[in-house]
Amino acid sequence: MPDRVLITADDLEQAVRVNAALERAGFDTAMVSSLDDVRSAVRGREQGAGSREPDAIVLTGGLHESTAQRLLTAAREHAVSTLGLVEATDEDPTEIGRELGLTAWLVKPVDPGEVAATVRRLLERRRLQQRTGILGESAAIQEVLVKIEQMAPVTSTVLIEGESGTGKELVAKAIHDLSPRRGKAFITVNCAALPETLLESELFGHEKGSFTGAAERRLGRFELANGGTIFLDEVGEMPPATQVKLLRVLEDRSFFRVGGAQAIQVDVRVIAATNKSLKEAVALGTFRDDLFYRLNVLSIYLPPLRERRSDIPLLVRTFIAEFAKMHDRAFKGITPEALQIIVDADWPGNVRQLKNLIESMVVLAPEGEIRSRDIPPDIREGTRGLPVRIESAKAVAGQELEFIFRTLVELKMQLEELRRRIEERPAERVEVIEVGSREQGAGSRMIEVSSDPLAPSPESLAPVIYKPGMTMSEVERAAIDAALRETRGNRRKAAETLGIGERTLYRKLKEYAID
């Protein structure tokens, strides 16, 4: 079935020429006079705009009217591509395109043949999205898709950067699936999940008897990925010694199994991902710069969801439909108010967090529809509690900005202090975890001994300071009491234990009338 393209008749002369060119190019076209008619067509409520939901819409004019805005919102939510023809008198077409949320735009006068070629490209992109499951009509996601198309056919290493949950693994898989390697393995290794020795054996394999517990030879992930793609997740967490070995693999595609003497040659494409800036890690000296350059041959950045909020309604609707089907629930959808709360929320866990929340709401919402009150308070309040919205930051007076900046700096210092204290604490609890029993010979368990610096020590657990119903100052008072008891009344030591200055302690003793 040919793709269906609707053309708005706002600029009639253009519309006629574009219509003819699209027909010649083999599309099923229809000209529509009112933008609202197109909107109902997009929403599947047909009114004289032909019989099928469109795949793309060409807007020939009237882009600044409110009807166009409404149409574009509906199109985005239904993943219908839009191409806007921008007036030559408009100042910045790129700005307009982004503001309106058009998928693409061309400046008038346009060559009808170019319009047809652009529509074809947009529809190819749309098919690519259907194939890879990467949703989003925002410019950011469209740029990512262009890159995926360009990067898939080659074997160069790719580095994907972005916060957790922004879709790094999804993109890596898409590159593999569109590449000539698609018939071969796609293997994921999380570099942050394992300590150095285990990570090396995981990546490169080991020979029998190479270390305690290595009862059999075991193939590493690089060997298993031969001919295919290896996805190194959280590569920024890789220990330095392993970084050296990875560099060697990237340089000549060869490595040694742990305890092995023979170099092994593989044909593997490497895609690495990181949720922190590798450039910063290089500056801090925790990541090798030569390895960074080797990994960063091609790069993709996935912006956080809060920076592409226009994609949220589409994600929400798609996830609702998916989970309603999966859990076999008749589900109406979401109220406009609830959707607005979700669009405005902060989403520190990005698409993953949004997707998980939608799943739980589809399962739990009592009325078969998500309403504002079904949204958990932390999501709802997270939006209202935000002191500055990025968009309005410009409007904040200089003084307030300075105050915010100072508060942020203070917060950062407190965080660093907290981290330092956690790191300085001696390992107190020893925990035995069994790992790696999966693909190894019987009885070859490796035991890893790890100490968890955050785990409370038995002593620090002893005096329970908080009891339900206590206020913060009561908790504080109890903590001071406990510290004084522990240090037998030594105020300097007590202040140290509590991590506050001696003068602060004196002030608090006075405040709470402790003597």
Ligand SMILES: Nc1ncnc2c1ncn2[C@@H]1O[C@H](COP(=O)(O)OP(=O)(O)O)[C@@H](O)[C@H]1O
């Ligand atoms: N653009 C997107 N469209 C649809 N689903 C997405 C998108 N980005 C992320 N997801 C989904 O969100 C979840 C987290 O994505 P993932 O690729 O694991 O993120 P990351 O590797 O960056 O932590 C997955 O379920 C993934 O399918």
Ligand SMILES: [Mg+2]
């Ligand atoms: Mg991930």
